[in-house]
Amino acid sequence: MADINPLAPAMPLAIDPEIGGPPTAPIGGVPPRAGRPAVRFGRLGPTLVLILCAIFFIAPLLTLARYALQNVPTIRLGASTMFDKWSLSGLTKAFSDKQFGPTLRLSLKLALGTVTLTLALLLPTAIWVHMRLPRMRAVIEFVTVLPYVIPAIALVAGIVVVKPHARWFLDSDYSLVPFYVILALPFTYRSIDAGLRSIDLKTLVDASRSLGAGWGTTLRRALVPNLRTAIISSAFLTTAVVLGEFTIASTLLKNTLPTFQATYVKREPQGGYGLNLLALVATTGLFALLTVATRKRGSRKVKSALTDPAMAETMAFAGITRSQQGR
Amino acid sequence: MTNIIAASDGTAVGGRTVRAAPVARARKRLSWAWLGVVPFFAFLLLFLIVPAISVFQQALHNNDGSFGFDAMKAAVQGQNLDAFWFSVRFSAGASAVGVIIGTLLAYAAVTAKRPKWLRSLVTSFSGVAANLGGLPLAFAFITLLGRQGVLTKILSYFGYNLYAGDFQLGQVSGLITVYAYFNIPLMVLITLPAIDGLKASWREAAANLGGSSFTYWRRVGIPVLMPSLLGGFLLLFANSFSAFATAKVMTDNSKIVSLRLGFFLGGDINVGQDAIGYALAAWMVIIMGVCMGFYWMLRKRAERWQT
Incomplete structure (x- = not known):
């Protein structure tokens, strides 16, 4: 009698690891046999994949850091010289190069111009389409992937054709801005579209308008604060893309930071590797900043643009843009 | 009978005329609404479509410079x-x-x-x-x-x-x-x-x-x-x-x-x-x-x- 546990009836209710509660459907048949190799392998496989991927993704960064920061020829590299001569001298040399300042400034200006033009063009268009032309959404969505159909290297071929007819425009360094807006379109539009889909646009606009606000005030005080995440994400992603754009800038012979990076490596390998390492660190920093800037407070589950499933496609598309023009 | 029902939920018999009005209004509004996307499409046309078309226009040339597919063929040979x-x-x-x-x-x-x-x-x-x-x-x-x-x-x-x-x-x-x-x-x-x-x-x-x-x-x-x-x-x-x-x-x-x-x-x-x-x-x-x-x-x- 004493060995009848009062809790016993609760025990057979197996907790399903997939959903963290009792099974939604009774599981018939044979229960999984403990110690079956497949069970252990099932855990081993994913862990192995994770570890191998981690090594693959970190190794090139470490070796780049070594070349950038350690002044030991490869031939003499070994266990004994592993920690010799690490310094920032390559980097400081690159910073003091007289081309570094101007190219960095130009790239920053291009990034600022691209972000501004993108928002000025896309925010009103996307809001308008959501409010008045919902049937156009599919069309616009398709149109915004056209920059993948016409990749940067093909686009620049077209620019070269047009160039003799529009020298007054294309000779200026800032003529890159509209093309960068185009290249960024797939992910900037997706980011803003996802933002608009997550809010009740019509109610917000109606409420704001009925309180006597004009369109400008509505946009500034009702919509932009609600689209914060979308706007910040597209701004950061665009900045990252512009600061790395190489294809168009190098073909049109513009002296932006990436073209300087490419030529400087040939002159000063160590400093050049240093600059490239810095570019990687800066991009990562930009994304860390993006995570902090878009972190949603209040909700218990911390969500940011980087881990938000609704943003996954935006991030993927940004990556594709990078590889077409930046890589 | 039917008239009463129609009046109460506003769908059946009389519904056709009632419904026709908003459709007409929506269509009228639509005809001007597209103006809102003109800047976007103009931008796209100028900086993406025009360069793309000029690539094709340059590519569709014969060896003697006339219009044709010689270059397109040569680009997938040898x-x-x-x-x-x-x-x-x-x-x-x-x-x-x-x-x-x-x-x-x-x-x-x-x-x-x-x-x-x-x-x-x-x-x-x-x-x-x-x-x-x-x-x-x-x-x-x-x-x-x-x-x-x-x-x-x-x-x-x-x-x-x-x-x-x-x-x-x-x-x-x-x-x-x-x-x-x-x-x-x-x-x-x-x-x-x-x-x-x-x-x-x-x-x-x-x-x-x-x-x-x-x-x-x-x-x-x-x-x-x-x-x-x-x-x-x-x-x-x-x-x-x-x-x-x-x-x-x-x-x-x-x-x-x-x-x-x-x-x-x-x-x-x-x-x-x-x-x-x-x-x-x-x-x-x-x-x-x-x-x-x-x-x-x-x-x-x-x-x-x-x-």
């Missing part, structure tokens, strides 16, 4: 055909590697329960890694796998010569390795929503009907994931095929179509063959168009099981 074939091969390889490892990684991240932060770490890192690089990535791989690279040295210390075979950063094997760096995280981002869409109850239902884990994957899991996987393959293929700067830094291999195009534009190949250069660009646009078209169709299918 060395140019070799280049396209080479590019298709390494892009397909890089894309396959990305799809397989990316899906495994996404699955590992979703199913691993223990460290709770693992999933968000993998997603965040994929977001960053997919966007890392450009030139820096190419240089990073040169320091790892180049002739003087660290891994090359380590391997040769253990008596293995990495460069003994046909390995080179600019050849198929090298390009696949380097492009995997951005293709894998891209695939993770593309496929995560699809893997999230696999419901636990499906697996239970399969088990309930006596299906093994293998049967579940063969009959349920893989078919549901298939549109996402194929779509991902096409996207990664397009991505690898048109990537330029990474390849440009690592190699001078003119078998890579995007580099070959770059040489034409940079004037390394003589001016008389201009039309062939533009024809290369035109073919590239066509290939990208086909890939993205199919991707678009598959994406619509893939979305069915998501949300």
Whole structure:
């Protein structure tokens, strides 16, 4: 009698690891046999994949850091010289190069111009389409992937054709801005579209308008604060893309930071590797900043643009843009 | 009777006239609403469509300068055909590697329960890694796998010569390795929503009907994931095929179509063959168009099981 546990009836209710509660459907048949190799392998496989991927993704960064920061020829590299001569001298040399300042400034200006033009063009268009032309959404969505159909290297071929007819425009360094807006379109539009889909646009606009606000005030005080995440994400992603754009800038012979990076490596390998390492660190920093800037407070589950499933496609598309023009 | 009902819910008999009015109003409003997207389309036309059309206009030339398909034909013959074939091969390889490892990684991240932060770490890192690089990535791989690279040295210390075979950063094997760096995280981002869409109850239902884990994957899991996987393959293929700067830094291999195009534009190949250069660009646009078209169709299918 004493060995009848009062809790016993609760025990057979197996907790399903997939959903963290009792099974939604009774599981018939044979229960999984403990110690079956497949069970252990099932855990081993994913862990192995994770570890191998981690090594693959970190190794090139470490070796780049070594070349950038350690002044030991490869031939003499070994266990004994592993920690010799690490310094920032390559980097400081690159910073003091007289081309570094101007190219960095130009790239920053291009990034600022691209972000501004993108928002000025896309925010009103996307809001308008959501409010008045919902049937156009599919069309616009398709149109915004056209920059993948016409990749940067093909686009620049077209620019070269047009160039003799529009020298007054294309000779200026800032003529890159509209093309960068185009290249960024797939992910900037997706980011803003996802933002608009997550809010009740019509109610917000109606409420704001009925309180006597004009369109400008509505946009500034009702919509932009609600689209914060979308706007910040597209701004950061665009900045990252512009600061790395190489294809168009190098073909049109513009002296932006990436073209300087490419030529400087040939002159000063160590400093050049240093600059490239810095570019990687800066991009990562930009994304860390993006995570902090878009972190949603209040909700218990911390969500940011980087881990938000609704943003996954935006991030993927940004990556594709990078590889077409930046890589 | 019917009249009373019609009056009470405003649908039946009298409804037709009542309903006709808003439709007419909506149509009237629509006719002006399109003006709102004119700036956007004008911008697109000017900075994307016009350059694209001028590429085709330059490409559609015969040897004597008249309109025709000579240049388009020449761009897929001889060395140019070799280049396209080479590019298709390494892009397909890089894309396959990305799809397989990316899906495994996404699955590992979703199913691993223990460290709770693992999933968000993998997603965040994929977001960053997919966007890392450009030139820096190419240089990073040169320091790892180049002739003087660290891994090359380590391997040769253990008596293995990495460069003994046909390995080179600019050849198929090298390009696949380097492009995997951005293709894998891209695939993770593309496929995560699809893997999230696999419901636990499906697996239970399969088990309930006596299906093994293998049967579940063969009959349920893989078919549901298939549109996402194929779509991902096409996207990664397009991505690898048109990537330029990474390849440009690592190699001078003119078998890579995007580099070959770059040489034409940079004037390394003589001016008389201009039309062939533009024809290369035109073919590239066509290939990208086909890939993205199919991707678009598959994406619509893939979305069915998501949300």
